[in-house]
Amino acid sequence: MPAVAAAEPLPAALSAADFHPVDHKQAALGQLLFYDKILSGNKNISCGTCHHPKFGTSDGLSLGIGEGGVGLGTDRHAGTGHSRIERRVPRNAPALWNLGARQVHTLMHDGRISAANTYGNAFNTPAEEWLPDGIDTVLAAQAFFPLTSETEMAGGTGENEVAGAVTDRIDNGWPIVAKRVRTIPEYGRKFVAAFPHITAPHEVTIVEIANALAAFQAVEFRSIDSPFDQYLAGDATALDAPQKRGLDLFYGAANCASCHSGPLLSDQKFHAIGVPPFGPGRTRRFDLIARDVGRLGESDRLEDAYKFRTPMLRNVALTAPYGHNGAHQTLAEMIRQHMDPHAAFDTWTPASARLPKADWLQQADFLIWQDRSEIDRQKRVLSPSSPLLSAAQVGDLVTFLQALTGTTLDTPPFGVPTQVPSGLPVD
Structure with a gap:
């Protein structure tokens, strides 16, 4: 290796x-x-x-x-x-x-x-x-x-x-x-x-x-042939210089691998990183407000409030927007969320959300921001999971994350069928 x-x-x-x-x-x-x-x-x-x-x-x-x-x-x-x-x-x-x-x-x-x-x-x-x-x-x-x-x-x-x-x-x-x-x-x-x-x-x-x-x-949807995978398998030339700098950051100073760990690039645990809230929320039956308390909704443990599962990262460059609610449109924005969650939370605007227009829903889409008590509760659990990085370092990390994209995704084993036995239309 x-x-x-x-x-x-x-x-x-x-x-x-x-x-x-x-x-x-x-x-x-x-x-x-x-x-x-x-x-x-x-x-x-x-x-x-x-x-x-x-x-x-x-x-x-x-x-x-x-x-x-x-x-x-x-x-x-x-x-x-x-x-x-x-x-x-x-x-x-x-x-x-x-x-x-x-x-x-x-x-x-x-x-x-x-x-x-x-x-x-x-x-x-x-x-x-x-x-x-x-x-x-x-x-x-x-x-x-x-x-x-x-x-x-x-x-x-x-x-x-x-x-x-x-x-x-x-x-x-x-x-x-x-x-x-x-x-x-x-x-x-x-x-x-x-x-x-x-x-x-x-x-x-x-x-x-x-x-x-x-x-x-x-x-x-098995993907194990990205440049990163080839590098892990022993091909030292699979990553170029910026990708290699990004890898060094990911597994070193940027602290990404403390959560995005192991072969799957996820510890499969839960962390509160302060992704800005919006939408209907996944409320529990007795919740009276449109919020998403994350892991707490499953565990009923207060220490799990606003925590969400660490995602696996293969092909992450293809899966925007990012976060449990898709609050961020780019990988760079998501990296900055980890570096300074309070700043990312405070400067985020509804324009960052990619939501198809629905006039009858839009009034409620961002209603949670009017509930200052709930916003304060979410902000209290925030702490950086990565140190502050320079713009160049963020760019190198993004380049490394792009190196997690599989090289044979255009030739899947099955693909999308042209028709299905029910006769219903295929998307």
């Missing part, structure tokens, strides 16, 4: 052995499901709508336009008439790179999905003991929950049978979605071919759907 003078050691190079094994037939089936709107309550949005490869497996927006929106990525708008969105998705759509790695144990900005036997079914999730058995990985466990979210895929309570069922209990919508899928003849045949324990279409449940979705994502 190339030598580097650093406070933190360089991680080992990622290889195929660091990822869960995947059945190719299940992954191929998952590709179709990922881009098929049949999984949504109103059959108008797919997983790929908000996690599209054109936008680095995100959507290019600060806060997503979920169920009811029209279009893709930065061209997506909030819809019209009775089907328009009622509120924005509360958080930025996270990228999906390398989530099939064996080391991944915690997902979502607040970590509400994790590998833990809290409820006797191997995973700690919002479904608690109602999560079914047979789930292969934490990535498969995550696949259950966009289907239950009103703003993401389920739709409003009175709009369709899935949303109505979920309102009663979180797991009641999954059998409806599974029946929709398995009764499409092409899907029925593919499930029988892909899963050895499925002998007839009527046996397909949401578990097989989730496992197929995870298998596809684990293969399609």
Whole structure:
């Protein structure tokens, strides 16, 4: 491994052995499901709508336009008439790179999905003991929950049978979605071919759907061939001089690797870095104000207030905007947020948010800034996680982060299908 003078050691190079094994037939089936709107309550949005490869497996927006929106990525708008969105998705759509790695144990900005036997079914999730058995990985466990979210895929309570069922209990919508899928003849045949324990279409449940979705994502969005990865594998020429200076900063004086650590470039822990708040917030049931308390909402521990999970950084240059709510548009802005969170907080303006216009929502988008008590609470937990850097050093760090972009992203194993078995349009 190339030598580097650093406070933190360089991680080992990622290889195929660091990822869960995947059945190719299940992954191929998952590709179709990922881009098929049949999984949504109103059959108008797919997983790929908000996690599209054109936008680095995100959507290019600060806060997503979920169920009811029209279009893709930065061209997506909030819809019209009775089907328009009622509120924005509360958080930025996270990228999906390398989530099939064996080391991944915690997902979502607040970590509400994790590998833990809290409820006797191997995973700690919002479904608690109602999560079914047979789930292969934490990535498969995550696949259950966009289907239950009103703003993401389920739709409003009175709009369709899935949303109505979920309102009663979180797991009641999954059998409806599974029946929709398995009764499409092409899907029925593919499930029988892909899963050895499925002998007839009527046996397909949401578990097989989730496992197929995870298998596809684990293969399609694996990225281990960036210049940085090549450097870790022993190619001392893979990084140019500015990228190498950025690497030295990342693992040294800039202190980035204290949190963005290990082969995945994330400690999978939670930190409060003071990303400026806006949007509807991910409020708890008893919260009366539109705020996002981060990890506290999951753990109920006061010390977790306003903390969010450290993101993994492969292909980070493709996944703007940044932060749990997409408050910053550039990597340089996000680096400065770490250096001086108070200054970044105080100088941030709503113009920095990339939000598709929705007149009926805009008054509430930045309402939190009128609540001085809440703003003060958020500012009290801020502390720099990186020392002050010069403009040249920030530039070198950005150049290094750009060196985390994979070199074969234009030739994925599957790509976006031209059609799906439901016959619904593909984004």
